[in-house]
Each structure stands twice: as C-alpha cells, then as structure tokens.
Amino acid sequence: MKEKLVIVGNGMAPGRALEKLLETAPDRFDIVIFNAEPRVNYDRIMLSPVLSGEKTYDDIVIHGDAWYIENGITLYKGCKVERIDRVNKTVHSINGISERYDRLVIATGSVPFIIPVPGKDLAGVVTYRDLDDVNTMMIAARAKGRAVIIGGGLLGLEAAAGLNEQGMDVTVVHVMPTLMERQLDPAAGYLLGQSMQARGVKVLTSANTKQILGDKRVSGVELADGTIIPADLVVMAVGIRPNMALAKEAGLAVNRGIVVDAQMRTSDPSIYALGECVEVAGQCFGLVAPLYDMANVLAAQLAGETSTSFTPVATATRLKVTGINLYSAGDFGEGDDREEIVLRDAAAGVYKRVVLRDDKIIGTVLYGETGDGPWFYDMLKRNVDTREMRDTLIFGQNYQGGAPLDPTAAVAALPDEAEICGCNGVCKSKITGAIAGKGLSSLDDVRAHTKASASCGSCTGLVEKLLLLTLGDAYNPSAVQPMCKCTDLGHDDVRRLIVAKGLRSIPQLMQELEWKTSCGCAKCRPALNYYLLANWPGEYEDDGQSRFINERVHANIQKDGTYSVVPRMWGGLTSSTELRAIADVVDKFAIPTLKVTGGQRIDMLGVKKEDLPAVWADLNAAGMVSGAAYGKALRTVKTCVGSEWCRFGTQDSTGLGVRIEKFMWGSWTPAKVKMAVSGCPRNCAEATCKDVGIICVDSGYDIHFAGAAGLDIKGTELLCHANTDDEALEIVVALVQLYREQGRYLERIYKWAKRVGIDSIKAKVVDDIDKRRSYYDRFVFSQRFAQIDPWQERVNGKDAHEFAAMAEFGIPQAAE
Amino acid sequence: MSATDQWIEIGRLEQIPRRGARCVKTASGPIAVFRTMEDQVFALEDRCAHKGGPLSQGIVHGAQVTCPLHNWVYSLETGEAQGADEGRVPSIPLKLVDGRIFMFARAMLVAAE
Numbered sequence: 001m002k003e004k005l006v007i008v009g010n011g012m013a014p015g016r017a018l019e020k021l022l023e024t025a026p027d028r029f030d031i032v033i034f035n036a037e038p039r040v041n042y043d044r045i046m047l048s049p050v051l052s053g054e055k056t057y058d059d060i061v062i063h064g065d066a067w068y069i070e071n072g073i074t075l076y077k078g079c080k081v082e083r084i085d086r087v088n089k090t091v092h093s094i095n096g097i098s099e100r101y102d103r104l105v106i107a108t109g110s111v112p113f114i115i116p117v118p119g120k121d122l123a124g125v126v127t128y129r130d131l132d133d134v135n136t137m138m139i140a141a142r143a144k145g146r147a148v149i150i151g152g153g154l155l156g157l158e159a160a161a162g163l164n165e166q167g168m169d170v171t172v173v174h175v176m177p178t179l180m181e182r183q184l185d186p187a188a189g190y191l192l193g194q195s196m197q198a199r200g201v202k203v204l205t206s207a208n209t210k211q212i213l214g215d216k217r218v219s220g221v222e223l224a225d226g227t228i229i230p231a232d233l234v235v236m237a238v239g240i241r242p243n244m245a246l247a248k249e250a251g252l253a254v255n256r257g258i259v260v261d262a263q264m265r266t267s268d269p270s271i272y273a274l275g276e277c278v279e280v281a282g283q284c285f286g287l288v289a290p291l292y293d294m295a296n297v298l299a300a301q302l303a304g305e306t307s308t309s310f311t312p313v314a315t316a317t318r319l320k321v322t323g324i325n326l327y328s329a330g331d332f333g334e335g336d337d338r339e340e341i342v343l344r345d346a347a348a349g350v351y352k353r354v355v356l357r358d359d360k361i362i363g364t365v366l367y368g369e370t371g372d373g374p375w376f377y378d379m380l381k382r383n384v385d386t387r388e389m390r391d392t393l394i395f396g397q398n399y400q401g402g403a404p405l406d407p408t409a410a411v412a413a414l415p416d417e418a419e420i421c422g423c424n425g426v427c428k429s430k431i432t433g434a435i436a437g438k439g440l441s442s443l444d445d446v447r448a449h450t451k452a453s454a455s456c457g458s459c460t461g462l463v464e465k466l467l468l469l470t471l472g473d474a475y476n477p478s479a480v481q482p483m484c485k486c487t488d489l490g491h492d493d494v495r496r497l498i499v500a501k502g503l504r505s506i507p508q509l510m511q512e513l514e515w516k517t518s519c520g521c522a523k524c525r526p527a528l529n530y531y532l533l534a535n536w537p538g539e540y541e542d543d544g545q546s547r548f549i550n551e552r553v554h555a556n557i558q559k560d561g562t563y564s565v566v567p568r569m570w571g572g573l574t575s576s577t578e579l580r581a582i583a584d585v586v587d588k589f590a591i592p593t594l595k596v597t598g599g600q601r602i603d604m605l606g607v608k609k610e611d612l613p614a615v616w617a618d619l620n621a622a623g624m625v626s627g628a629a630y631g632k633a634l635r636t637v638k639t640c641v642g643s644e645w646c647r648f649g650t651q652d653s654t655g656l657g658v659r660i661e662k663f664m665w666g667s668w669t670p671a672k673v674k675m676a677v678s679g680c681p682r683n684c685a686e687a688t689c690k691d692v693g694i695i696c697v698d699s700g701y702d703i704h705f706a707g708a709a710g711l712d713i714k715g716t717e718l719l720c721h722a723n724t725d726d727e728a729l730e731i732v733v734a735l736v737q738l739y740r741e742q743g744r745y746l747e748r749i750y751k752w753a754k755r756v757g758i759d760s761i762k763a764k765v766v767d768d769i770d771k772r773r774s775y776y777d778r779f780v781f782s783q784r785f786a787q788i789d790p791w792q793e794r795v796n797g798k799d800a801h802e803f804a805a806m807a808e809f810g811i812p813q814a815a816e
Numbered sequence: 817m818s819a820t821d822q823w824i825e826i827g828r829l830e831q832i833p834r835r836g837a838r839c840v841k842t843a844s845g846p847i848a849v850f851r852t853m854e855d856q857v858f859a860l861e862d863r864c865a866h867k868g869g870p871l872s873q874g875i876v877h878g879a880q881v882t883c884p885l886h887n888w889v890y891s892l893e894t895g896e897a898q899g900a901d902e903g904r905v906p907s908i909p910l911k912l913v914d915g916r917i918f919m920f921a922r923a924m925l926v927a928a929e
Binding site for chain 2: 517545548549550553557559560
C-alpha cells in the first residue's frame with residue numbers, strides 16, 4: 001500500500017515540492033492537500049500585476065484543477081486545518097474533514113504583520129497577502145478614492161503602484177528614511193522614491209503611524225507628528241510573520257518560525273515543514289528563491305534521497321512595477337573590510353553599485369539599468385575574484401575584454417549553472433537544453449517547458465538571447481507582429497496596456513504607448529477604437545472618425561459610392577408588413593437592386609448616401625432596425641423552422657435563434673460574427689460552418705463554434721452540450737464575450753480559437769460556471785450601451801453632416 | 817481680375833469633423849474637403865485614381881487619407897498616391913481665414929472642362 005502524504009497549505013513552496021516529487025517518485029504517495037484558500041496553487045509573486053490590471057488570476061495559476069486530477073491528488077479547497085493529532089497521526093479541518101497521514105508537511109506560510117495601532121480593525125483596513133486581499137483592493141479602487149499604504153517595502157510599493165494604476169490617489173507612509181531599506185541602499189532608495197513620486201504616488205518617509213482614524217470605516221491615517229492623511233483604504237504592508245500557530249499547538253518546536261533542520265524535518269520525525277512558516281539555522285525567509293530551494297530538498301527527502309540539504313544563499317530582489325527597473329542582491333552595508341564601486345548617471349536615472357570584500361562581490365544594487373544583475377549575482381554566488389576586471393567591472397559584462405560585445409556574447413559567456421530566472425529558479429543549461437532537446441522555437445515555448453520568464457518576466461531579455469544563441473538565425477525574435485507601421489506593439493500588448501495603464505482615449509493611448517505617427521493610420525485607428533470600446537463600455541466615447549465608412553454611416557459602401565441597406569430580420573423571420581414597407585421604400589427611392597442574402601436577410605442595393613436617413617426613417621416606421629450587415633459586429637442568426645413546423649425538428653430552433661439575436665444585437669466584436677441554429681442534425685441552417693452554430697438534438701443543444709465558409713472553409717468544433725435553451729444562451733454569450741476580450745481586431749472566431757486553443761476557451765466558458773457567468777455579466781453590462789438602433793439615431797439628426805454636401809455650386813454660379 | 821480668379825467661400829471649419837471630410841458638389845463632380853487633427857484643410861477631387869472610390873468617405877490620418885474601396889493612401893497636400901501604389905488625384909487650393917474656408921474658384925471651372 002502507498003504511504004499517505006498530507007500537506008497543510010497549497011502555496012508556491014509545497015507546489016514546487018510536489019512537482020519535483022512527482023518527477024522523481026510519482027507513485028510513492030497518496031497525496032492529500034488542505035488549502036485554507038478556496039482555490040488552486042497560484043503564483044503569489046504575481047499578485048502585483050493582477051492588482052495593476054496587467055494580468056488576471058487565470059494568468060497566474062500555476063496548477064489548474066486538471067493538474068490535481070491528472071496526478072491523483074486530493075485537494076480540499078477552502079478547508080483550513082485546525083488541529084494536528086500527532087498520536088493518532090491525523091489532521092482535522094474546521095469543516096469536519098479529517099485525514100490520516102504517514103508523513104505530514106506543514107506549509108502554512110506567513111501572516112501579514114498588523115501594527116498594533118488604534119483603528120487597525122476598522123473596515124477598509126486591509127493587508128496584502130493573497131488573492132482575496134487583491135480583490136478587496138480592486139473593489140475599493142473602483143471608487144477612485146484615496147489610499148494610504150503603510151510600509152515602503154517591496155509589497156507596499158507594488159500595492160501603491162497597482163492602486164495608482166487603478167486610479168486611486170495613493171500615499172506611501174514609510175517609517176524608515178528611504179524606501180526598501182532592506183534591499184536597497186539609501187541612494188537607490190531615494191531614486192526609487194523619486195520615480196514613485198513622478199508617477200503620482202506621494203511618498204512620506206521617516207513617518208510613524210500613530211493611529212488609523214475613522215468610525216466603523218477608515219477615514220484617514222494620523223502620523224506621530226500630527227499630520228493627518230485622509231484615506232478611504234489603508235493597506236498594511238509592513239512585513240510578514242511565519243504562521244506557526246498550528247505547529248505550536250501540536251507541540252512541535254518553534255521559535256520565530258517552525259524549527260526545521262537542513263532536511264526540512266521538524267522535531268517530529270513524521271512531520272516536515274517548509275516555506276515562509278519555517279526557521280532554518282535561525283533564519284526565516286520571505287522571497288521565493290530560497291523557498292524553492294527548500295522545496296527541492298523536501299522533495300528529495302520524501303523520495304528517499306536524504307543527502308541533499310538546504311543552505312541559504314544571498315537572494316536577488318526585483319520590484320515588479322512596470323517601468324521601474326531595480327535589482328539588488330547580497331549584502332551592501334558599509335564596513336571597513338569592504339570596498340565599493342559606484343556609477344551614477346543622473347540624466348539617465350542610472351545608479352549602479354557593487355560591494356566587494358577581498359576582491360569578491362558580496363552585494364550589488366542596480367537602479368535604472370539592471371541587465372547586468374544576473375551577471376553580478378552569478379559572480380557573487382560563485383565567489384569570483386574580480387581583480388582582473390576591476391577597472392571595467394561596473395560597466396557590466398559587455399565591457400569585459402575591451403569593446404562592447406555583441407549582445408549574445410554576454411549570455412554565451414555565462415556559465416551553465418548561472419541563474420536566468422530568479423522567480424522559478426531556472427539556470428542557463430536547463431533553458432538551452434530544453435531549446436535544443438525539445439525543439440523549442442519561441443519565448444512562449446520556453447515559458448511552457450521550463451517556466452523561465454513565466455512569472456515576473458524581468459528575465460525575458462536574457463531568455464530571448466538564449467534562444468538567439470541556441471537557434472541562431474532560426475529564431476525570429478520579432479515574432480510579435482506589430483499592429484501596423486505606427487507602433488512596434490502587437491495587438492495583444494496594446495490590449496494588455498489599455499487595461500494596465502487605464503488608457504481611455506485614442507490620443508491618450510498614442511501618447512502613452514509612443515505611437516510613431518501623429519494620429520495613427522487606417523489600420524490601427526479602427527482597432528484601437530474597438531479595443532477601447534470593448535474595454536470601457538459606457539465610459540469610452542465612440543470615435544466615428546476612427547471607424548471604416550460602413551460603420552460610420554451604418555450602411556455598406558458599394559463600388560460606385562452608393563450604399564446598400566439591410567434591415568434586421570430576427571432569426572430570418574419577416575412579415576407581410578415588413579415586406580410591404582421594404583417594397584414601398586424600394587419604389588419611393590428608386591432603389592435599383594433588391595436581393596436576398598446568404599444570412600436570410602433582404603439587401604437593398606444602390607441607395608444614394610443622402611437618401612439613407614429617409615430610407616431608414618421609413619424602415620424604422622415599420623418596426624425594422626439596422627441589420628448591422630456593415631459591421632464588425634453580430635450580423636445574423638440564421639435558423640431553420642425547427643419543431644414549430646418541421647416533422648424532424650427536435651427543438652424550437654427559430655425561437656432560440658430569435659432569442660439569441662434579440663439578446664446580442666448591437667454588440668461590436670473584433671470581426672463579424674455570424675450564427676445559426678438548426679433544429680435537428682440534418683442542419684438545414686448550415687450551423688456547422690458558422691462562427692457560432694447550434695444543432696438542436698432531442699436531449700438539448702450541441703453548441704459548435706469556430707467554423708468558416710469564406711476565404712477559408714472549415715467545419716465547426718464542438719464546444720459543449722447544453723440541456724436547456726437558457727444554458728445554451730448563457731454559453732453562447734460568454735463565448736462571444738471572451739472573444740470580444742481576447743480577439744485581435746479583424747481576427748475571426750476560428751482564427752482566435754486556433755491561436756488561444758480550444759481547451760482554454762472550454763475551460764473558461766464551459767468548465768468553470770462562475771467564470772462563464774462573469775463573462776456573461778460583462779456582455780450584458782456592455783449591451784446596456786450598445787443596443788441603440790444607429791438608424792433611429794441618425795433619423796433623429798445624429799451625424800447630419802455625413803449625409804449632406806457641405807456646399808453645392810453649379811457652373812453658372814461659379815462662372816458669374 | 818476676372819470673377820473666376822476669386823476665392824469662393826464653401827463653409828466654416830467646424831462644419832467638417834476633425835480627421836474627417838465633407839463633400840462640395842460642383843457641376844463637374846464632387847470635391848472632398850478634408851480637415852486634419854491639427855485643423856489644416858485640404859481639397860482633392862473626390863475620385864480615387866484606382867477605381868474611382870469616394871476619398872471623402874475614407875479614414876483621415878495625419879495629412880493622408882485612405883480610400884474606402886481598396887485602401888489606397890493619398891497625401892492630402894499633393895494628391896499623390898503613397899507607398900507602392902502609383903497615381904494622383906488633382907488637388908484644389910484652399911484658404912482658411914478666421915475659420916472660413918475658401919476654395920479657388922477657377923479650380924472648379926478647370927475641373928468642369
């Protein structure tokens with residue numbers, strides 16, 4: 001029988017230990033995990049980009065639900081362990097679940113330190129530790145009020161930058177004279193303070209918090225000198241304490257943390273502990289690199305390989321605030337036995353300092369330009385004698401041996417064991433080995449296979465150079481296609497930055513993202529207009545001048561400059577009244593061609609532009625609205641007659657088609673969206689070549705998507721089965737909303753699905769009901785501002801200048 | 817000076833949207849009058865050299881316009897097609913005085929011949 005391994009805690013350290021254990025001894029244990037948080041293992045280091053809006057929770061999940069299932073691991077979510085019974089070798093959770101163990105791992109992490117001042121328990125005072133804290137802050141940030149961050153360390157500053165990006169008015173209160181004094185020397189701390197102020201974050205140093213003011217809810221922070229800072233949100237980020245309550249109560253040896261030896265063993269031989277909750281040789285740890293070292297040691301122990309042991313090494317630190325580059329490692333205090341080399345370039349905002357003892361690097365602080373950080377850090381760890389390169393050391397690796405080398409030479413010179421990715425502890429040889437061994441050719445490949453650069457991304461440049469070094473010309477680093485010649489950014493980058501930087505207009509976006517042209521071009525402007533519209537529904541004002549003529553005047557331009565007009569016919573249904581009105585319009589305006597379209601609509605071709613408002617007025621009067629035949633938008637939902645009339649029909653396909661179309665009309669999408677609903681698998685509505693197609697069956701509805709019948713011909717993929725029409729509608733809406741949020745402008749659904757992967761789409765709109773609901777809700781919200789008939793608006797006078805000449809002159813008049 | 821040397825007022829600047837265009841109809845055909853982001857005004861014959869598309873319906877960016885039919889790009893200043901495409905549309909002199917736009921009257925006649 002397998003031994004039973006129970007793990008209390010599901011953070012990054014036990015997650016890494018499990019990965020290693022499953023690699024080396026996959027069948028040794030039955031594994032059970034208790035997680036006090038109601039979720040899977042995610043990358044806590046990346047909470048700051050989530051807070052600033054640059055990433056979402058999905059982006060930072062390390063092990064999804066499928067991972068636990070594949071590896072046969074039982075994960076209890078939202079299940080906090082309250083007691084360990086060491087005599088009977090069992091653990092007991094607050095919700096009554098108990099498990100027996102042969103070996104137990106305690107990985108309870110840390111708790112934020114709350115400074116004991118009056119007001120610390122008021123509503124609106126939060127800590128910064130987990131996703132729940134981030135969600136609380138993001139909700140608070142929606143009101144765009146004032147935030148005070150107590151603590152100017154790594155976490156406090158990342159919280160400050162994130163809340164600032166979210167539009168809050170942020171003040172950092174720090175008790176020490178300079179920021180991040182544990183990782184930075186005063187000079188770099190000062191530069192950092194300047195950078196934070198420059199982005200609008202106020203920084204108060206040597207500031208002692210006396211109390212937090214407020215009645216029930218926080219209203220401000222009072223400092224020891226009497227200063228009062230108004231606040232709607234207070235974030236305490238002064239530090240962490242090992243969370244050892246459970247271990248202490250179980251009678252294990254504890255000190256500042258749970259005491260373990262270099263093999264991660266506690267005072268009970270069946271029980272191990274690792275992570276932020278432990279103390280090894282008198283030291284506690286809060287950065288990820290040593291925690292991952294512990295994970296490797298623990299995994300080896302559990303696999304029966306007992307010779308490895310944990311030795312703390314100097315750790316490098318980076319601040320994950322977009323646009324601020326700083327890197328520090330090791331010991332940089334001053335002392336008689338130390339020498340230092342300093343380079344300052346005030347104009348460029350660069351500060352570099354290397355601290356030496358006996359000609360060996362013991363610490364480094366880099367600000368503004370951090371590319372040489374890993375090089376210095378590697379020499380620090382390897383105790384390299386720097387006497388030979390003393391004169392040029394501070395200029396970095398490129399300057400060793402005279403002239404600057406080509407960029408890949410620097411990484412080529414790094415030893416195999418040099419650490420490239422600090423977040424995930426990936427060394428150079430592991431990356432180059434994976435590139436060569438697994439035939440990797442892109443950054444995303446390397447991220448997927450080695451995790452290098454998959455977390456904070458600050459080593460991305462190094463990883464790209466390794467790709468170039470290993471693959472030579474076969475590596476194409478500019479695999480990201482720029483949107484157009486106006487920018488080097490790709491569509492995905494622009495969409496990400498719109499959220500991250502809170503960009504709300506085209507001029508602001510072009511300024512912030514350094515567009516190379518004064519006002520874009522016919523390629524980027526429509527895309528930007530769509531992205532902004534999709535991102536800020538109700539807030540962003542549509543820019544008609546950035547729309548293609550068809551979407552600007554809500555009709556399709558023809559080769560002779562006339563327009564075609566297609567009214568909506570819900571689900572392809574029409575009536576004698578509508579047909580009569582159409583016939584009358586055709587006669588009244590002498591419209592030359594009347595045609596039935598492939599999407600079950602009627603098209604009036606050859607309408608003069610100045611006639612459009614009058615044509616629409618007559619169609620509106622008969623109850624018809626714009627059919628959006630001109631738009632990157634929901635076009636048509638084609639249906640068959642279904643169970644209403646057809647002897648084979650299994651469901652009311654016409655009714656469902658009408659319902660979907662009435663629900664979704666008016667929405668803008670990256671490219672046109674055509675749908676169909678067929679009442680039985682005979683598929684008379686040809687649903688299986690549409691962007692979204694539904695095939696009714698006896699038991700409900702098969703939802704298909706990602707078909708094409710234009711430039712490319714492609715059958716749809718089956719997304720899922722829905723039992724009811726309500727469920728089918730919700731899934732289709734969520735699917736389209738996901739596409740609206742992820743699709744690149746002009747990228748049809750089938751191309752989007754190919755790019756992001758059908759599984760990732762299923763995971764979001766089929767498997768995870770909560771997520772599906774949130775996409776659905778966002779679509780519904782955006783529809784509040786989208787379901788306005790553009791024809792009616794123009795009949796009522798909107799954009800009148802579009803439909804009339806500015807002036808008219810006959811020859812006689814001009815020649816007089 | 818004959819009457820045809822005169823500048824004829826065609827309207828006011830604010831009648832044209834920024835980064836947009838309006839049409840002026842003449843007996844010889846429509847003329848597109850453009851207004852840039854920086855409030856410069858330009859006029860071109862409203863007929864793309866490629867397939868006759870109405871340039872007044874295109875997207876205006878910088879001092880250029882992209883034809884709505886097949887994306888030819890023209891310089892508003894010269895009427896020259898940009899990039900790989902070769903062609904030119906006649907441009908018509910304009911004057912902007914206190915927000916009032918004047919078009920060179922003779923241009924309308926020349927266009928009429």
